[in-house]
Amino acid sequence: xxxxxxxxxxxxxxxxxxxxxxxxxxxxxxxxxxxxxxxxxxxxxxxxxxxxxxxxxxxxxxxxxxxxxxxxxxxxxxxxxxxxxxxxxxxxxxxxxxxxxxxxxxxxxxxxxxxxxxxxxxxxxxxxxxxxxxxxxxxxxxxxxxxxxxxxxxxxxxxxxxxxxxxxxxxxxxxxxxxxxxxxxxxxxxxxxxxxxxxxxxxxxxxxxxxxxxxxxxxxxxxxxxxxxxxxxxxxxxxxxxxxxxxxxxxxxxxxxxxxxxxxxxxxxxxxxxxxxxxxxxxxxxxxxxxxxxxxxxxxxxxx
Numbered sequence: 001x002x003x004x005x006x007x008x009x010x011x012x013x014x015x016x017x018x019x020x021x022x023x024x025x026x027x028x029x030x031x032x033x034x035x036x037x038x039x040x041x042x043x044x045x046x047x048x049x050x051x052x053x054x055x056x057x058x059x060x061x062x063x064x065x066x067x068x069x070x071x072x073x074x075x076x077x078x079x080x081x082x083x084x085x086x087x088x089x090x091x092x093x094x095x096x097x098x099x100x101x102x103x104x105x106x107x108x109x110x111x112x113x114x115x116x117x118x119x120x121x122x123x124x125x126x127x128x129x130x131x132x133x134x135x136x137x138x139x140x141x142x143x144x145x146x147x148x149x150x151x152x153x154x155x156x157x158x159x160x161x162x163x164x165x166x167x168x169x170x171x172x173x174x175x176x177x178x179x180x181x182x183x184x185x186x187x188x189x190x191x192x193x194x195x196x197x198x199x200x201x202x203x204x205x206x207x208x209x210x211x212x213x214x215x216x217x218x219x220x221x222x223x224x225x226x227x228x229x230x231x232x233x234x235x236x237x238x239x240x241x242x243x244x245x246x247x248x249x250x251x252x253x254x255x256x257x258x259x260x261x262x263x264x265x266x267x268x269x270x271x272x273x274x275x276x277x278x279x280x281x282x283x284x285x286x287x288x289x290x291x292x293x294x295x296x297x298x299x300x301x302x303x304x
Contacts, residue, residue, distance in 0.1 A: 010085035018092030070161030202233035242266035
């Protein structure tokens with residue numbers, strides 16, 4: 001079966017099953033295994049001098065192991081490739097987690113805070129409803145790029161080795177790629193490599209989000225807005241989502257008790273957000289998923 005055909009099956013398998021609790025309560029999820037490996041490397045090598053060099057060598061080793069494992073697993077045939085791709089693409093689980101924030105927010109502000117704390121890294125203890133909704137929508141847009149489009153893109157480009165290379169890099173960035181005293185040097189290579197691998201998928205995500213909502217003509221505005229974001233890539237899907245919903249995203253938020261004055265993306269958009277806006281974002285991303293699946297289907301028809 002062609003790479004695009006395998007990916008198409010994986011997309012639909014993930015959309016139907018997501019992350020079945022009965023399975024991952026008995027087995028270790030591949031992402032957990034990756035996280036444990038990266039955590040061990042961080043604990044073992046992130047000490048002493050030449051931390052940037054050590055971090056780069058760790059990232060190089062992780063990348064090599066991912067490529068090697070992907071090549072070995074691919075030899076078992078297309079069914080194994082499809083199952084692994086479905087496991088590592090996260091559309092349904094992302095929508096479930098984000099949708100849970102809307103459900104919780106309808107119950108109470110505190111419930112919304114508790115739910116959104118599960119999917120964002122910023123301080124949530126004093127968030128009000130608009131900030132909760134904004135955080136959930138931003139997470140949905142960014143993680144749609146990181147968790148759906150990017151792994152699918154690299155699977156199309158490099159098969160299972162390309163997918164595993166992306167996932168180990170993205171996992172490393174999420175664990176050690178922060179500009180903190182502990183990880184600024186050691187995690188530098190992981191952060192920069194993740195930026196590189198997400199360069200095309202983030203922009204593709206923005207286009208895919210914009211197209212079905214009739215906002216493709218605003219891509220120039222989305223490009224300008226994306227540059228306001230602290231991340232070179234996350235701003236693209238967030239800027240597209242902000243335009244689609246006509247809301248303001250990003251803006252000031254607190255990390256570790258310190259308020260950081262980030263600019264708003266689509267600052268003229270509505271700032272009073274709630275559970276309905278979170279659900280609107282989820283609907284938009286399901287439509288976007290459908291457009292991407294149709295694109296993959298077209299690639300399959302043409303034998304890619």
